[in-house]
Amino acid sequence: MGLHVPFTFRSKPSVCVIYIDIATTPSFIFIDLKDEELIREFGEEITIKTDFNGRLPKQDDYPALVELRDAIFTSLKALPAFITKRTLLTV
Structure with a gap:
């Protein structure tokens, strides 16, 4: 089940649905964008790589995508x- 996450990107409020996969380290957060403008620019889905302390770089990073990933x-x-998942991984 996905988690709806509100965020602000380029001074515009938006929402996405996230799915957190903690099966690997680092972990991945799969994101379904819902805003039509963002979908046209970035595609329907993006992924964030994380150690749950911060966002980790990915090979497909470029400035606008990094900005979006950071906002989310x-x-x-x-x-x-998210805090619960982070706690589970650090215990």
């Missing part, structure tokens, strides 16, 4: 579901 990661790292 900043919003989701304060969510209880």
